[in-house]
Structure formats: C-alpha cells, structure tokens
Amino acid sequence: MRDRPNAAELAEAVREFLESEVLPILTDHRLRFRALVAVNGLGILERDLRAGSGEDEAERQELQRLLGSEEKDLVALNRELAQRIRAGEAPPGTFAFLERSVRAKLRVASPRTLERYR
C-alpha cells in the first residue's frame, strides 16, 4: 500500500504550485515559456496516471482483430501495423483504428486539441 497523495495527486500539487506561486513572479520570457511547458507536462502526467490501462486494453484487442494477430505487446502490434502500411498493405479498417487511437493519445496529451476538431 502507498499512502496518499497518489501519483496523480502529487503531480497535480506540483503543477498547482508552479502555476500559482512560481509563474506569477517569472519575468524572463524564456524562463516563463519553459515553466508553462513544464506545467503542461505535469498536466499530461496527471491525465496519463488517471487514464489507467483501459484504453490500452481496448487498443490491443482492436489491433489484434485488425492484424489477425495473437501478439499481446502493444508496441509490437503497432509496429506490425506501421510496417504493413509502409509496405503498402494497410489492412481494411486501418483509418478508423488510427483515428480512435490518435484521439485516445490526445485525451491524455492535449484534450484541448480534440475540442478543435468537433
């Protein structure tokens, strides 16, 4: 057992500190820009930790179906799809899969980007 705050809550606490106490006093704009990037990075970390493994499992099953493969490793499955596309042999359903998997990545990395595509 690990005591609270859990990993996502810790990332959140650090992000809030940077936002409310560090950013307001930064005047050098290089430093400010990097601090904003760091805040964004912590936001990604929080969402990644909270996302759990549900998305991965769904992606795994979808890739196994798409490729007709029993491979379990998600990176290996994506690599096989990438190789087939490069060889000019993208399986039917590739586009729909990619749209779902890229959107899943962005729910963690940049939810605001998704809003721009509604």
Place this chain on the structure above:
Amino acid sequence: MSAPAWAGELRERLTGLLGGSVELEGAVLLAGGASKEAWAVDARTAGGVEELLVRRAGGGVIHADTLSLEEEYRVLEAAWTAGVRVPRPVAYLGELDGREAFAMERVEGETIGRRIVQKPELARAREALPGQMAEELARIHAIPAAGLPFLPHADLLVRLEGELDTVEEPHPALELGLAWLRERLPTRRAALVSHGDFRLGNLVVGPEGLVAVLDWEFAHVADPAEDLAWPLVRAWRFGVDALRLGGVGEVEPYLERYRDLTGREIPLAELEAWEILGNVKWGVGALTQARRHLRGEERSVELAVLGRLAAEMELELLHLLERAA
C-alpha cells in the same frame, strides 16, 4: 545576465571586422530557437553603436541536413544580395569558445507567432502579411542556386522515412501519411532555393508587416510548393485555426500574388498535398526533437513534451487525409 565567456574573443574578432577598436556593451541571451543561441550585443565603435545579433551554435542539430553556421551565413548573404528582406549580414565569426557563430544586424519587431496573430497593434500587419509573404517567397525562390552548391537537395519523403526510423517507436498514422504522399505528391516542378522553415515564428513583424526573414539553417533546394505550404500547417496558425495561412489570412490571395510575381501556377489541391507533407514533417520533427532530450543530447522539458504533442500533428494529418480522399 553576466557576459558570456567568449565576450573577449568576440571583441577581438569584431575589432578586425568593423575597423578600429570595439567595446562591447552588454550581451543578452534572447529567446532563441531550439538549437541555436541568439545574443543581443551592442558594439561601440568610433562611428557609433552597432546593434548586433550574434547567432551561435547550441548543442546538437535538429536533423542531418541542417546547415553549418558558416553555410547559413553564406545563404543570408545571398538572400541579402537578392533583395530578400533579411537582417544585414555583418560577419561570419568562426568559433567562439568552441562553437560557430555569425553576426548580423539586429532588427526590431515581433517574432513570437502567438503574439503576431493576436496583438491588437499588429492588426494592420496581419492584413499586409499574406501578400508580403508571397512576395518574399518569390524573391527567395529567385536566389541563384549556383552560388550555394552546399545546399542539400535530398528527397524529403526518403529523409522523413529515415528520420521516423531513428525514433524507434511505431507511428502508424505518420506511416499512412507517408504512404499517401508517395502516391499522390506531385513532383514535376524544377527545384529552387528554398528557405525550409518559412512560417510566422521565423519572421520579424512590425506595425506595417514583414520586416525580415530569419533562421535560414534549413535552406535547401526543393519544389517551391514546399515553402509555400509550410505556413498553412495548423501548428503554425498559433491557435487562429480559421485563417489557414499562418493564422493571418486566406490562402487564395497569397497563391495569386505568388503566381502574379513568378508565373508559377500552383493549384490549391496541390498546395494541400504539400500541407499534408508539412504535417508529417512537423510530426516527425516533434518526435526527433523529443529524442534529443531522451538521448541526452540536449536535456529540456520543452523538447521532452514534444514527444507527446506529435499526436496533434497525427490527428490533423488524418483530418486532412479524410478531406483529400
């Protein structure tokens, strides 16, 4: 900020170049690009103060076809001679404390893309920019290639495929973009001197619009449509998505102005194929930038986060592929 360790070297070099003795008055590191340093340096000579910008190599380069600072300086000179709006080149400086550098005139204006598309006081500039960008590209594409034999002319698709392989992480969406481009990208036009990174973040903008074109490190020889399409890439609209040309204007008048000046007719559909390529290029670029951090070439939170943001370009790519189908 204290003076850099190479201030003495710089003073000696400039003393020879500017004639007479030179005193340096402050050197300030500006918000610079990802792989180069930019220093604001004031050099006092007998004739007055020269406001200089010293561009100096940073740690590592972005990709194998990046020009050396000496080559970049020669391109800047060629652009200046050809009448392109660029800062006046002052001198190639050789190495300062082990890293190449050159000096050019320091020009005043805004270079932060997000501010260029937003600042109320730049409203007039935004109106002028689409036409000015077309004019500047017409001038750039007229720079004689013969004087710049070192400019790379690699096949961009082959290069991107190779760079994607170095990432060592599968990106099937980018592969789909590359596969589409291998079949559909028109490649019938003569290759011309190209800037290679012509977008809002690399322009100096004043109240009347374009003041200077910066950052020539990716200059190469290519189909001019590549330069023309690059500022259309959504990441370079800085949040103003509806204005497809860099967040400042519409595409059609820009293309027409370019055609009127050069006689080169580039259909919108063709430009859009190059826009797709632009998104693949920046997607691959974001991934390779993140590797510079992950491999320890240059540790930086900014580079690290780019690894996750490549998915933004992947989504835009899928969106454009669907529309082009």
